[in-house]
Amino acid sequence: MTAPLLEVRDLVQEFPVRGAGGVRGGVVHAVSQVSFDVRAGETLGVVGETGSGKSTLARSIVQAPRPKSGSVNFRGTDLVGLRHRDLVAARRHLQMVFQDPFGSLDPRWRVAELVKEPLVGYGVRTGRRARVRELLDLVGLAPDVFGSRRPHQLSGGQCQRVAIARAIALDPALVICDEAVSSLDVLIQAQVLNLFERLRSELGLSYLFISHDLGLVKQVSDRVAVLHLGQLAEIGPGQDLYRHPLHPYTAALLDSIPGLDTRTGKARRPRPLAGEPPSPLDPPSGCRFRTRCPRAQARCAIEQPVLVEQRPDHRVACHFPLEPGMLGERDALR
């Protein structure tokens, strides 16, 4: 097997916070000992709720800011500890698309200039004008119509296309999408999702696709990682993970999605999880899900579970993982 494109090992990111009046201190454990790979050509989805550390994870990978510890091996180079100049060079192949399409574009610039900027920044001297046209075509914006527009003259979906054109301008190997379609209406979201798929097959891109939306992540991902309070709860092939979740938290997430089986027209009524999510400032001892977990036992408070391969290529961090047989009801629904 060839080496993975991105190898994240024991990544830790923590932020000190000050309490009221600046007296009492604390540390937000945003990302704790997270390890995973993104293989060449695959899309790895990352799902997690607010405060699960999914955005911090993305930013730690691109070293903005640099993680507290751990390693991020991208195409054979560890980005952690790289000198700034080398890091900038490495990031050429590692691009990000963010949630807010307006906020990530300078409102004074024209679309053509916005798309040209990464080419200028990385010293591409020749054929820039043609490349900008090619990129705009690629993301479905007619260069003659949109090239001279400014961001405020674009819709949210069009802005996101510009952001994508910028991200792919330098032929990256990996694009990190952080809630990249979350602010778009569903019909526009479908257009942009299809664009991501088309670019994947045409340019051989790999994605790290981060979202809170489980349906969305299932749609685009080969493998899916479930993040809970800064830790990896489960990672495995998308199909297997959604059909046979091993971690009770994954199962709870899946049970919370309202929805409709479009084949039968029947609605899925969510079964809510009890309790409030714990604070990342003061995560529970042992397994961080144990305070809300229906399967928790004494051991879960003492011993922190580590990721173990339970099914082929499918790992879970749980002392009492679910077994496929227990989920007959869910199988019937999905």
Added chain:
Amino acid sequence: MTGLVGEFATPVAAGEVAEPLLEVTDLRVRFRTRGTVVHAVNGLSYRVHAGRMLAVIGESGSGKSVGSRALMGLLPETAQVSGSARFAGTELIGMPERELRARRGADIAMVFQDPTRSLNPTMRIGAQVAEAVRAHSSLNRRAALDKAVELLGLVRLPAPERRAVEYPHQLSGGMRQRVMIAIALAARPRLLVADEATTALDVTTQAQIMELLVDLQERFGMAVVLISHDLGLAASYAQDVLVMYAGRAVEYAPAQVLFADVRMPYTRALLGAVPQLEREPHSLLPVVPGQPPDLARLPAGCPFRPRCTAADDACGEAPPFTEHEPGHWWACWHADGGEEAR
């Protein structure tokens, strides 16, 4: 011509006999700004019944929020509202602000998307709920505070006595939304409008808040209008569903009828665009080209025409929104397929 034909008629769900709690007829809202007129709501009619949940589904700019705010007089001065909205027999449109203010909260209450912006960060939770209690009753401060704690318990805020003396920033997003619901319930409204009330919440918290709304609806016979962009949410919780596009109702039916037999191509497109857990990874979504129309320059005829695969010359005239099958309303010339929605 924006298509008046038949829009004065109002949908009635199959087998209904009771008087509707809220009856909206041909509601129109336009905003006049700098020479342009934005047609936000264009002849909207629907009914809401006690003890039922109506989901109003639409994308940004479909008029789903503007339509409900118009009823409560919550639109800016630039808005011109016409049409009728009768709540338990009383006309709300054109009602003087003073009267309307007394009715807001008492008859109809609203919960919005962002609880952080609706709550006062410098006031304790209990005091904020008590303020709403006192606005609609003659209780003294002490009694109102007791009532506030009772309401916080009702919305299942954990440890309500303790939480009542905390500030909004000490609560999670889900807890804050529970506080907003407690405030909305202060005067025991007969209709609760939840405008994207769970959109900002995590999926597990959303499920909890929705269970709470359903429970309140059943216990107090309250009517709920759930304004959302999420068809899945509508399918899971609502009894009736109204789909809006470009300020108009395009399809309406009891949820079970609608999702078993989607008729309007726009509704079908919405359903098709939602990523489904059943689909294979990397499968392409059926795509609807283009964008919703500019509400300042609405095209003649059916507003979905430029994006619709079924569109032809007939669509140059706006299709009326009528009851084609018992309880099932739609506005489309080409909805005769009746095929399985995909």
